Amino acid sequence: MARRHVLIGGGPAAIAAAETIREADPGAEIVVVCADPHGYYSRPGLAYYLAKEVPEKGLFPFTPRDLAGLRVTVLIERVKSIDRAAHRVTLESGRELPCDRLLIATGSRAIPAKAPGAELDGVVKLDQMADARDLIRRCRKARTAVVVGGGITALEMVEGLRAHRVHVHYFLRKDRYWSNVLSESESRIVEQALLREHVEIHPYTDLAGILGRNGRVVAVETGDGTTIPCDLVGVAIGVRPRIELAEAAGLACGRGILVDQYLRSSDPDIYAAGDVAEVCDALSGHRTLEVLWNSAVVKGRVAGLNMATEPVHAYEEGTPHNATRLAGLHATIIGTVGSGEDADLEGIARGDSQIWSELCDAAIVEAQRGDAHIRIALGDDTIMGAVVIGDQALSFPLQELIEAHVDVSGIVAELEAPEAPIVELVNDAWRSWKEQRA
Numbered sequence: 001m002a003r004r005h006v007l008i009g010g011g012p013a014a015i016a017a018a019e020t021i022r023e024a025d026p027g028a029e030i031v032v033v034c035a036d037p038h039g040y041y042s043r044p045g046l047a048y049y050l051a052k053e054v055p056e057k058g059l060f061p062f063t064p065r066d067l068a069g070l071r072v073t074v075l076i077e078r079v080k081s082i083d084r085a086a087h088r089v090t091l092e093s094g095r096e097l098p099c100d101r102l103l104i105a106t107g108s109r110a111i112p113a114k115a116p117g118a119e120l121d122g123v124v125k126l127d128q129m130a131d132a133r134d135l136i137r138r139c140r141k142a143r144t145a146v147v148v149g150g151g152i153t154a155l156e157m158v159e160g161l162r163a164h165r166v167h168v169h170y171f172l173r174k175d176r177y178w179s180n181v182l183s184e185s186e187s188r189i190v191e192q193a194l195l196r197e198h199v200e201i202h203p204y205t206d207l208a209g210i211l212g213r214n215g216r217v218v219a220v221e222t223g224d225g226t227t228i229p230c231d232l233v234g235v236a237i238g239v240r241p242r243i244e245l246a247e248a249a250g251l252a253c254g255r256g257i258l259v260d261q262y263l264r265s266s267d268p269d270i271y272a273a274g275d276v277a278e279v280c281d282a283l284s285g286h287r288t289l290e291v292l293w294n295s296a297v298v299k300g301r302v303a304g305l306n307m308a309t310e311p312v313h314a315y316e317e318g319t320p321h322n323a324t325r326l327a328g329l330h331a332t333i334i335g336t337v338g339s340g341e342d343a344d345l346e347g348i349a350r351g352d353s354q355i356w357s358e359l360c361d362a363a364i365v366e367a368q369r370g371d372a373h374i375r376i377a378l379g380d381d382t383i384m385g386a387v388v389i390g391d392q393a394l395s396f397p398l399q400e401l402i403e404a405h406v407d408v409s410g411i412v413a414e415l416e417a418p419e420a421p422i423v424e425l426v427n428d429a430w431r432s433w434k435e436q437r438a
């Protein structure tokens, strides 16, 4: 009899799992249950949509025909509960779905503001399509917004609001941007870009309360008692994995659903992938959360393969990688580059890896020309990580050198020398490695 797979979630993890199951087992029955009425779309793309750079229809990687080609049944519904003993999930409509294998790929949700007034109309976030649409609609009338938070999403919100000519006050608890990743000098580049966009930056400022009239936002109050009138308050203080279903079903959870290297939860017939999965290394006990699109795809593939066959395919924690934009500047973050915690985040940020919150013990070399900046974290023999802001010509060579752990011991001393020609040295090392492999 055909094996029946139920996949909860309609994001990249669930869709990658569906594709892999279909490839590995052409006869399998696959049901995807997705609570988002917009189905599968690019969440990172929401920022570009908000900034008027991509039309809404450009956010959908799959056409209905692609999904039909996969022979997947998609139900736009919310799963209410999981009955592990009966191998069944119950939807909010009351419908019950039996399953042999279950994947939980429910993603993560934005953490709401803790300040009084957080429930007022006009407090906004950028989590899903409905939020982007809501923000665009509100921007037609709004004149002034306050944005609080760190990481990519806060900067994307600032940029999006400015694209709609809304005046923005940006509050920072300290004076750095995405401070678990960006260095002091990178942070200053972002700051200059924000200032060019006429963003009013408020360092060392806490949101103490949101003030309303007739249920709508009219102002905020800062920690030092200053009142700033505004129509919108954008909150991007981090995300939390959606683990409620798993917890209620009695699955082992930490910050995410705890899974082994095969992405199996504490129940061998239930897998988890994407933002919601917290991968636990059996040997070291080290646990990792990632809120990255590419990682969600890779985890979805591994989980799907194990679900369709036997749990023998291990997920190998790769090199975290994010190509994004920070205040309008192209930026790529690769590998081990963390510089500690971010005071503006309550949890992990979207587009972030927990690895980037861990201090990196490496020699750092940096080069800057205007808004273009390169930072390289050097191990004894390899490049451990890199941040490239502005000109992206070196991103791909660095990504390949880092991911393949290429021995660069021959250029370490030269890289560390004052005024080192970093771009040329890295390019030469990359080219000679490519030639050796050819």
Ligand SMILES: Cc1cc2nc3c(=O)[nH]c(=O)nc-3n(C[C@H](O)[C@H](O)[C@H](O)COP(=O)(O)OP(=O)(O)OC[C@H]3O[C@@H](n4cnc5c(N)ncnc54)[C@H](O)[C@@H]3O)c2cc1C
Residues within 6 Å of the ligand: 008, 009, 010, 011, 012, 013, 014, 033, 034, 035, 036, 039, 042, 043, 044, 045, 046, 047, 077, 078, 079, 080, 105, 106, 107, 108, 126, 127, 128, 152, 153, 156, 242, 245, 273, 274, 275, 276, 290, 291, 292, 293, 294, 296, 321, 322, 323, 324, 325, 350, 351, 352
């Ligand atoms: C504004 C923004 C910017 C981002 N920027 C970047 C970036 O620059 N780089 C990067 O790598 N990543 C970025 N990300 C993060 C990236 O989009 C996520 O890591 C990725 O989408 C995670 O995929 P997922 O499949 O785990 O979960 P998701 O894509 O979150 O999908 C989860 C799905 O599960 C559904 N669901 C939840 N609960 C239930 C339920 N009970 N029943 C049924 N369905 C349910 C949800 O409706 C949703 O459709 C960004 C995200 C956002 C929102």
